Amino acid sequence: MSLAVARTTERIWVSNTGLSQESKQLFRVMKGTRIHANEPVSLGWKRDLYYCAIEIGQECAQAGWDGYGASAIAPEAVTKTLELIAELPELLQAPYLVPSPEGYISFQWHDSERRIVSVSPKEDRLVWAAMLADDDSQYGKAPLWKGWPQVLIDLLQRYFSNVRFCIAGS
């Protein structure tokens, strides 16, 4: 049995009886905080990832950006990365974005048990691999136009969800 626990009651947000400057200032702060608290949980990390993808695109826009023979990360590759970020389920842990010498931006998840999922959006396909244990690995590919494969989403939700359930009574 699971139990969702609210962070606070609604009552604290709607209290607006003060007339002083301090009360009005406090109300404005509370209002802003309430708006922020009601944003989707993942908006923060998605926004950070958008910026990160754009930054990588700028830093790696020229061929040879790694000092060796790396292909440039083209604006189309950055756009595809942004689309994939937008399509990610909101209740996943934020992935890392890693520039690849082959001209795209990879997604990587890892956890403290050294489970790793690496996903690479290439020109026309999504290539992915998961190492869940030394003897438990999966990999595959799918057409890029289809977005995230369901098998991969299921795997990410199982191992890299940012939702924590508490058991009633425990």
Add this chain to the structure above:
Amino acid sequence: MSDSALQEVDPQDRISRYLLLQKHFDARAKVVFAQAFKPPRPTEEFPIRQTSVYRTQGIDENEIWGIGAEYVTALHSKRWPVLGRADLTAKDVFDAGLLIVPNPDPHPRHADIEGWPGQEEEIEMKITYLARKALLVLKP
């Protein structure tokens, strides 16, 4: 390690991949990302996929970082400093179904990880395996 010993790779040998790019690892979580092991696409000049590594068994930390400064940073077109390294054992590489081929240019301890498969998803699997096995060592 003698010259003849450098031709043979013992499964227990330490294999180090120097890291020049901040985005190839997470220092806080002590994790190396799979892309750090990605072999470049074959070209006419280099028709075989290779990941450059060094065999660092039996030498001390100062010497390992010294090799990085002298043979990685100094030969890099942008002179990027070595930020850390990903340490594996040779067995980890062999277990991934890959080879370690001694290639004493530019240094006697230099080698290449070879034997990469042709399918991209299989390459992704092998670099992810190496990332799981890698120990991140940051440059002091």
